[in-house]
Structure formats: C-alpha cells, structure tokens
Amino acid sequence: MGKLRLRIQNLGYSYTGRRPTRALDGVALDVFDNEFLALVGPVGCGKTTFIRIVAGLLAPTQGTVVWDGVPIRTPSPERGYVFQEDAVFPWMTVRDNLEFGLLAKRLDTAARATVTRALVRLIGLEGYETAYPRELSAGMSKMVEVARVLATDPSILLLDEPFASLDAQTRARLQGELATLWEQRRKTVLLVTHDVEEAIHLADRIIVFSSRPGRVKAEVAVDLPRPRTLELRLSPAFSAIKRAVWAELGLTGGPAP
Amino acid sequence: MSGRSRTVSRGAVALIVLALAYGIVAEAGGPILPRRIWVGAHYIEDVELIPRYASLSEEAVFLVRSGILQGGITVSGLRVLGGFLLGALVGVTLGGTMAWATRFGYLLEPWVVLFRFTPALALLPLYVLWFGLGEASKILLIATGVAIVTLHGAFEGVRGIPRVYLDSAASLGAPRHAVLRGIVLPAALPHVLSSFRIAGALAWVTIVVAELIKPTMPSLGYLLALSGAYPRIPTLVVALATIGVLVLISDALAVAAYQRATGWMRRRNG
Numbered sequence: 001m002g003k004l005r006l007r008i009q010n011l012g013y014s015y016t017g018r019r020p021t022r023a024l025d026g027v028a029l030d031v032f033d034n035e036f037l038a039l040v041g042p043v044g045c046g047k048t049t050f051i052r053i054v055a056g057l058l059a060p061t062q063g064t065v066v067w068d069g070v071p072i073r074t075p076s077p078e079r080g081y082v083f084q085e086d087a088v089f090p091w092m093t094v095r096d097n098l099e100f101g102l103l104a105k106r107l108d109t110a111a112r113a114t115v116t117r118a119l120v121r122l123i124g125l126e127g128y129e130t131a132y133p134r135e136l137s138a139g140m141s142k143m144v145e146v147a148r149v150l151a152t153d154p155s156i157l158l159l160d161e162p163f164a165s166l167d168a169q170t171r172a173r174l175q176g177e178l179a180t181l182w183e184q185r186r187k188t189v190l191l192v193t194h195d196v197e198e199a200i201h202l203a204d205r206i207i208v209f210s211s212r213p214g215r216v217k218a219e220v221a222v223d224l225p226r227p228r229t230l231e232l233r234l235s236p237a238f239s240a241i242k243r244a245v246w247a248e249l250g251l252t253g254g255p256a257p
Numbered sequence: 258m259s260g261r262s263r264t265v266s267r268g269a270v271a272l273i274v275l276a277l278a279y280g281i282v283a284e285a286g287g288p289i290l291p292r293r294i295w296v297g298a299h300y301i302e303d304v305e306l307i308p309r310y311a312s313l314s315e316e317a318v319f320l321v322r323s324g325i326l327q328g329g330i331t332v333s334g335l336r337v338l339g340g341f342l343l344g345a346l347v348g349v350t351l352g353g354t355m356a357w358a359t360r361f362g363y364l365l366e367p368w369v370v371l372f373r374f375t376p377a378l379a380l381l382p383l384y385v386l387w388f389g390l391g392e393a394s395k396i397l398l399i400a401t402g403v404a405i406v407t408l409h410g411a412f413e414g415v416r417g418i419p420r421v422y423l424d425s426a427a428s429l430g431a432p433r434h435a436v437l438r439g440i441v442l443p444a445a446l447p448h449v450l451s452s453f454r455i456a457g458a459l460a461w462v463t464i465v466v467a468e469l470i471k472p473t474m475p476s477l478g479y480l481l482a483l484s485g486a487y488p489r490i491p492t493l494v495v496a497l498a499t500i501g502v503l504v505l506i507s508d509a510l511a512v513a514a515y516q517r518a519t520g521w522m523r524r525r526n527g
Contacts, residue, residue, distance in 0.1 A: 077430030101429035
C-alpha cells in the first residue's frame, strides 16, 4: 500500500434542527495514495454526509479529517467532487464548463485549450465543445462533470453516487469508462455508492457502513485483476465478493445457496 | 426563430380582430348611443361615446400634424426610460444583495413586503412634497415601482440558484468574484429579465399617474387627463391606443432580451 493520504479519526456528525439526527458516529478510516476506495451502505446511513465532510462542504461535529497532514476545513480543487445531482452548469457550453476550474487557477488561454482538448478526447465528446448541456444525454453530461473535476488535476477524486440518476445500461457503460479512465490516470478515489456491483467493479477496497448512525461495519478487499471489463461481472470471483458484501449489508436473509 | 415569428403573427392577428370588432361596435353604436350626456351638473352636447374610425383618424391626423402626439411620446418615453433604468439598477442591486447576504436580507424583507402593493397614486403627494413639481418626482415615482418589482425578481433569482452549482463552483476553487460572474449572474438572469417585463409595463401605467403632477404639454399623461376633462373622447381613445402600442413595444423588447439570455434553456430542434 502507498503513502497515507487521508486519515479520518472518530468522525461524528449530528444534524440539528426540529428532528436532530445522528448521521455519523465514530468513523475511522485511512485512505492511501492511488487507492480506489468504495464506500457502500444502506440508504440514509450518512454516506453523503461523510463525503461532504471530506470535500470540506460540511464541518464535522466530532473527530478529525486530515488530508496530507492538514485538517480539512474548506472545499478545495485538490479534492475534486462529483455530485449526485446534475452539477454541470447549464448556461455554459461543454468547453466553458471544462474550463471553469482552470480559470480559477489563472491558466492562460492556450494552456486551458490544451487541457480541454485532452479531456474532450478522453470522454469521447469531440465535436460537442460548443454544445450546451441540454443538448447532451444524461450520461454524456455526467462525463463532462467528471472531466471538469479532472481538469484541475485533483489529488483525490470524491464521487458521491455519481451515476445514481442514470438508467441501468448507461450506468454500466459509464462504470466501465470510469474503470478505464482510472487505470489510465491513477488517482486516489473515494466512491460513495449503494450499487454493490459498481463498488466491486471499480474499487480496490470496499468499506461497508452500518445503518444510521453510520459506522464502519466491515472492510472487503477486492483482489480482482485489472483491467476490469464488464465481462468480469459474470465471473465466480466477482460473485463471491458480491456475496460477501451482501452478507455484511444484511441482504442475504434467505437460505444459503 | 420560427417560434418568434409565429408569436408575432399571432399577435398581429389578435390586434386586427380586436380593431375590427371595435369598428363594428362603433359603427353599429353610432345611431343608437346618446349624443347628449349628463355629467355631474350639466349636459354635454354632441359626444361620441364610442368614436368611429372616421373621427379617430381625423383626430390622429390633427394630433400628429400639431406635433402633440410625437412630443408626448418622446417626453413620456424618456421619463419611462429614465425611471426604468434607475429603478432596475436599484432594484436588482438591492434584491441580489438581499439574497446573497442573508442577514441584510432579513433586515430589509419586511419593508419590501410592506411596500410591495403600495400604489403609485398613494405616494404621489409625498413625492411632490419631497422632490418638487419637476422631473425628479415623476421619474422617482416610476423608479419606485420598477425597483420593487425588479428587487423581487433578483431576490427570487439569486435565492433559487440550486445549491449544487454553488457547492460545485466552490469545490472547483472559484474565488468569490468568479462565482458571482460565472454562476450567480447567469443563473439569476432569467428571473431578473422576467421581472423586467412586468416592470416595463408597470412603468407605462405609472407615467399616466406621474404626469398628473403639475401637468404640462406635451405628455401622454396630460393628454389623457385633458381629453377626459373636456371631454374629447376621440383624443382619449387615440392617447390610450398610443400608450397601448408603446407597452406592446417595450414588452416585445423585454421578451427578446429574455430569449437571447436564456438560449441555453431550450433544446436545439431535432
């Protein structure tokens, strides 16, 4: 395992208000360099709260989150966040979306064009540079968002159920594309999902959260060979891991197969 | 493009149908309607309650030849424009700031609600006392109405920006001014421009009231008031129609600006 990048200790979060909720309780987790880590758990287990804290969009009410030795307090392009919702700016063209983070980095026009051209090719959207998001399919639009985050070259990629709102086929295709993308440009990734197959297909390690308040319940290693294709999902090794994760999620209540 | 020309041709058809209906009513009503009416303490002789096209065109020709109509359009138009620009500037700035700086917003919100439906006529005496009988009180009266409407437009526009866009911009490392220019302005613009549409029409309504302040010719408001007092019904109808056309033109301009600024909201055909 590589160098330690992200250290989370005793992390807790409580929502205040009319119905106070304890979303996270005593979460401890280490994330290493260039590791693809997936986090699965039942709906409402605090997965999104967790990743928002790592992004710096939410301040923890208890415990510490330390990135490269520095506590996380604010959002930063160092930690690229792909949202569950559609976050592509609809009033900007594909190119302007991709360049938005680069403008903040004060890159000149030529440098921005170079980065954008490479990204457009990476996600296979050549010819769509001047299109508006409305003219793209939901899957294309999501890939623009992923590319926009990659543009600023973050040290860690935070993916919050990025494909949850897509149809099953598009989702499977984009999961395959993301796996290829990651194998080309290794990066530390933290993926939050409720899709177990997505987690196994992409991750090196899967963390299973308990239901509310979210705690680390179990850890499952995914020692499947790379590159991983969609074909791999039909293999016995894949099924064995899926069974293990399901067991931890409490999904296998019936008689043993 | 095809959508816009369809809207224009539909509007033209609607106007022609209305004008024809008026003509028929006026011609049919001519022989039936009384020519002598009792107003207050005396009779007024020889009136046309619904003037026929012949009388209207005669009156219009007179108003144009004498320069009264063009003068009125220019003078009133400039007052409307000045009041609109001033009001929109103040309204959009205040509304945007109220939504952006929440604490400032809480402080101001009750006052905005309080003055939201205050009619211009109610403010008129106060404005005369404060700003005198000249141009200032007229323009400020229009600006007040426009400011309240556009303030709401900008407030709703900025308040309604989906959280995810702001979070996304923040995590992409955008500084405050980039968020303002790249996210807040374009995302709030459609709301702001729809409020301009309402505010534009309101400005034309308000000018009629505002021009009752020390009325002078030429002005459309005074033309209306004077022809009502006389009474000269053909003048009244011509003045009303002129204001109507001006409202239509300013509305079309607002719609065009809205469509230009929101091209990204529409799907490309096919």
